[in-house]
Amino acid sequence: MAPARDAEATKARIFAAATAEFAAHGIAGARIDRIAREAKANKQLIYAYFGDKAELFTQVVQHAMLAIAAAVPPDAENPGDYLDRLMAYHADHPELLRLMLWEGLEYGGGGGVGIERQEQRRAFYASKAAAFGAAQEQGAIERHLPPEHLVFIISALAGWPLAVSQIRKLLLGDTEEAAARLRDSLRTAVGLLTGTDGTGTSGSGSDRTGTDGTGTGSS
Numbered sequence: 168m169a170p171a172r173d174a175e176a177t178k179a180r181i182f183a184a185a186t187a188e189f190a191a192h193g194i195a196g197a198r199i200d201r202i203a204r205e206a207k208a209n210k211q212l213i214y215a216y217f218g219d220k221a222e223l224f225t226q227v228v229q230h231a232m233l234a235i236a237a238a239v240p241p242d243a244e245n246p247g248d249y250l251d252r253l254m255a256y257h258a259d260h261p262e263l264l265r266l267m268l269w270e271g272l273e274y275g276g277g278g279g280v281g282i283e284r285q286e287q288r289r290a291f292y293a294s295k296a297a298a299f300g301a302a303q304e305q306g307a308i309e310r311h312l313p314p315e316h317l318v319f320i321i322s323a324l325a326g327w328p329l330a331v332s333q334i335r336k337l338l339l340g341d342t343e344e345a346a347a348r349l350r351d352s353l354r355t356a357v358g359l360l361t362g363t364d365g366t367g368t369s370g371s372g373s374d375r376t377g378t379d380g381t382g383t384g385s386s
Contacts (some may be wrong), residue, residue, distance in 0.1 A: 180206040181213055185227050190262035193269040194224050225284060228270060231263045232291055241295045243302035243314075245352040246321065246361045254327035254350065264330045292318060309362025317360060324353050 184205035188197045199220060203210040217223040239256050242249040257264055292315075299314035312320070328335045328349060339345045358364050 175334070177206070177208050177212065178216060179215065181208055181210065182227060182230060184208075185223055185335070186262050186266070189224050189227055190265040191302060194273045197224070197225075224270075228266050229284060229287070231260075231266055235286065236291060241298040241318075243299040244307040246304075246317075246357045246363060247307065250321055250325055250353060250357050251350070253322070253351075253383065254328070257326050257329050261329060264326050267326075268330060312360060312364060320360060321357060323354060328353075 184202045185197075187205070190201050192198070195200065197220060199210055199213055202208075202223075203213055206213075213223065217226060235256055239249075239252045242252075295318045296314040299308070299317045302308045303314060305312045335349070336342075339349055
């Protein structure tokens with residue numbers, strides 16, 4: 168059993184080193200030599216375990232996506248809280264946004280991702296959209312937008328302040344107060360998009376102005 172445990176430990180070190188390397192340098196700029204050195208692993212062993220550099224990057228991204236899915240499951244009935252948890256996760260794991268940005272820059276429309284993994288990624292996002300669709304069906308949130316659009320927009324709101332932190336700092340400042348005010352504004356935006364107060368309390372009702380502006384709340 169010891170060799171198996173050693174192999175898993177080595178793979179874990181490689182994953183950690185590769186995540187840091189790809190997040191810092193992207194696919195083209197990453198070096199297997201540096202990953203091997205940081206992981207204290209043989210370079211040829213990395214190729215044996217993961218294939219080429221592109222395949223290693225794909226597996227690193229896949230691993231990161233599974234990690235956030237497990238840590239921050241969608242809570243469509245409490246979209247404000249879901250936004251908070253996404254923002255907190257990105258703050259604690261900035262490498263995920265960097266990996267996604269590098270993937271977008273270097274692979275564009277997804278041509279570098281294998282079809283099997285494209286389907287896995289679609290399923291990952293479809294499950295989130297399904298949760299929001301179910302919440303809409305149950306009346307927990309409004310149907311102002313398609314559930315797929317809500318997932319995309321909430322994900323963007325949660326990640327963009329960290330992805331382009333330079334713009335956030337220039338526009339809003341770089342203080343704890345500024346961060347708190349932005350968070351409140353983002354929760355307000357999510358509340359407006361979902362017809363809640365930002366915490367999952369539905370704003371629908373007979374006295375609520377509807378999307379047609381008549382005050383009937385009909386949709």
